[in-house]
Amino acid sequence: MTNSSKDSGDLLRASSWSNRTLIASVAAILLLTLYPFRFGLNGHVYGPVLPFFLDGWGKNAGKLDAFLNVLLFVPYGFGLALGSRKKGKSRAATLGLCLAGGALLSYTVELLQFYIPMRDSGWEDVFTNSSGSVVGFLLFELCGTFALGLLAGAERIFGAWLSLGRSVLVLTLYFGLWFALSLLFAREVRLSGWQPASLLVVGNRISAQSRSGWKGEVAQLEFWDHALSDRFARALTAHEAAGPGGPASLAEYDFTGSPPLPDRRDFLPDLDWTDPTRALNPAGALVLNPESLLVSRGPVSALVSDFQTTQQFAVRVSCKPAEVAGTDGRIVSIAQPSGAPDLELRQQGASLVLWFRTPIASKRSSMAWHIPNVFEVDQARDILVSWDGSDLAVYVDGNKERRTYELGLGVVLAQLVRRFRAAESQRYQYIFYAQVFFPAGWITGLAWRKLAARPMARSLLAVLAVLLPPLLFASIARGEVRSVPNVMLWMAMLLAGVLWINADGRAWDSSVDPNTPHPERS
Numbered sequence: 001m002t003n004s005s006k007d008s009g010d011l012l013r014a015s016s017w018s019n020r021t022l023i024a025s026v027a028a029i030l031l032l033t034l035y036p037f038r039f040g041l042n043g044h045v046y047g048p049v050l051p052f053f054l055d056g057w058g059k060n061a062g063k064l065d066a067f068l069n070v071l072l073f074v075p076y077g078f079g080l081a082l083g084s085r086k087k088g089k090s091r092a093a094t095l096g097l098c099l100a101g102g103a104l105l106s107y108t109v110e111l112l113q114f115y116i117p118m119r120d121s122g123w124e125d126v127f128t129n130s131s132g133s134v135v136g137f138l139l140f141e142l143c144g145t146f147a148l149g150l151l152a153g154a155e156r157i158f159g160a161w162l163s164l165g166r167s168v169l170v171l172t173l174y175f176g177l178w179f180a181l182s183l184l185f186a187r188e189v190r191l192s193g194w195q196p197a198s199l200l201v202v203g204n205r206i207s208a209q210s211r212s213g214w215k216g217e218v219a220q221l222e223f224w225d226h227a228l229s230d231r232f233a234r235a236l237t238a239h240e241a242a243g244p245g246g247p248a249s250l251a252e253y254d255f256t257g258s259p260p261l262p263d264r265r266d267f268l269p270d271l272d273w274t275d276p277t278r279a280l281n282p283a284g285a286l287v288l289n290p291e292s293l294l295v296s297r298g299p300v301s302a303l304v305s306d307f308q309t310t311q312q313f314a315v316r317v318s319c320k321p322a323e324v325a326g327t328d329g330r331i332v333s334i335a336q337p338s339g340a341p342d343l344e345l346r347q348q349g350a351s352l353v354l355w356f357r358t359p360i361a362s363k364r365s366s367m368a369w370h371i372p373n374v375f376e377v378d379q380a381r382d383i384l385v386s387w388d389g390s391d392l393a394v395y396v397d398g399n400k401e402r403r404t405y406e407l408g409l410g411v412v413l414a415q416l417v418r419r420f421r422a423a424e425s426q427r428y429q430y431i432f433y434a435q436v437f438f439p440a441g442w443i444t445g446l447a448w449r450k451l452a453a454r455p456m457a458r459s460l461l462a463v464l465a466v467l468l469p470p471l472l473f474a475s476i477a478r479g480e481v482r483s484v485p486n487v488m489l490w491m492a493m494l495l496a497g498v499l500w501i502n503a504d505g506r507a508w509d510s511s512v513d514p515n516t517p518h519p520e521r522s
Helices: 003-034 063-086 091-113 123-161 164-189 230-237 301-310 359-363 409-414 422-449 455-476 484-501
Strands: 199-202 216-224 251-254 271-273 294-296 313-321 328-335 343-348 351-356 369-371 381-387 391-396
Touching (some): 003 063, 003 091, 003 123, 003 422, 003 484, 063 091, 063 123, 091 123, 123 422, 164 359, 164 422, 313 328, 313 343, 351 381, 369 391, 409 422, 422 455, 422 484, 455 484
Antiparallel strands (some): 199 294, 199 328, 216 251, 271 294, 313 381, 328 343, 351 369
């Protein structure tokens, strides 16, 4: 066999990955660029700029962002090159296709980003993404045939070895490994390391070192040691009847009287001024500023203990800020006189900021939750934040914040490779789930091929393989991932893996001679 014929044979063997490469690359691009998939007509419109012109040239992105933009489109260019060369197109035509395809897909993404408030669009990304597609073409020309030939060979060997019984064993070991990793990651997102000697503080800081701290009035403060239902939280913050059987708070302070203020539930110490001589209107409405704040007369160790035991909490505060622009101060916190707090609700301009201590948050101080457009000057707000061990729900005056905030296992994994962004935390979870269940679908899809002559057994395998692993994983996983929507998502991802591994039609197996021409070429 000549070298030319050998290269052609290698390319045909590698062609079973053309559709897979394109499907996986496009799915990754759409997830990483268009999340959270919330589009609005009031996008990034600056002046008379038409959306077709995007937001101009650049986003002031750094070199790392430019590199990641190039890297993102490399697999896409690789898949386009593979598909084009498989059809017998010339190198020049394939290069043109990769450049045009990369530019068209990138421009489409940037145009859609124009209508996502959290995203910025610009021509710089079109240029870097298109360059990435061209890099993918170059990689294919340099080593694509060889690399994909190795993949096809490995798939053929593994598929021949993977009997039905071995598939069950491999999947059992696979999910066992992920479960062990999940237990390890779960330690990083627990409410741990809180100080029993911490005090409850209402106002800026115990030390009052910052003169730009919080200014305003507080009317009510409540704590629960568990998450609250959506219905109850909405009704409570809207000052509506929540119905009988609503959970009583663990601690409750009413600020209409004069300090010292007792906890109505007799669970926590009284709140009192740190310096009565600097208190404003101590006998009337409680007005706080950086020099006048309320502190519990003793540690709130019982509250700290309950939070760490249940791994959940809810905090409600009714307040009215006196300033918005330039404000950056704590409204409520659980903290010691010095050092970082265990929990804080802070006003930063018009935004509400929530931070609480976990091992991962202690390592990454940027891991705070920012909820925008909450505060207005002299406008009372009834705010409730509810944490169920993984998801943060925020309610303001009866309305739930649309954005979902998560601190799950995906965040632990993601922060190892990139800067954490709280607004994208749910995307990190989706990526984590895909890493667990999508490869499990590959294994199932390879075993599914073995039963081509037995349609009933094949159907039974497909049903059991898609249903059982997610249900078993949910039964042993952490409580916050036992929800029905998550289990349905896992099933969908596993099924997607089955379909993806068989996306190129005829699959290589041990009975196929690798030198046999592909049906498309015969």
